[in-house]
Amino acid sequence: MLFGKKKDVDLRIDGMHCEKCVARVTDALKALGCKADVSLAEGLAKVKCPAKIPVDKLIEAVSALGYTATVK
Numbered sequence: 001m002l003f004g005k006k007k008d009v010d011l012r013i014d015g016m017h018c019e020k021c022v023a024r025v026t027d028a029l030k031a032l033g034c035k036a037d038v039s040l041a042e043g044l045a046k047v048k049c050p051a052k053i054p055v056d057k058l059i060e061a062v063s064a065l066g067y068t069a070t071v072k
């Protein structure tokens with residue numbers, strides 16, 4: 001497989017209140033090599049990321065922006 005193994009992770013994100021928040025969270029996850037589909041209304045990030053990236057890294061990246069992320 002060209003891009004290696006991927007895994008799907010659903011993260012509940014608390015603290016987002018506008019589209020800018022969505023963009024910040026999306027960018028932070030993208031920076032880790034993930035694809036992220038972030039929903040403001042649901043407070044949810046559907047993340048597809050390289051399998052080698054620990055979920056903790058995703059949570060850390062989101063937390064660093066001031067949001068709370070938990071695995072759903």
Ligand SMILES: [Cu+2]
Pocket residue numbers: 016017018019020021022
């Ligand atoms: Cu915002």
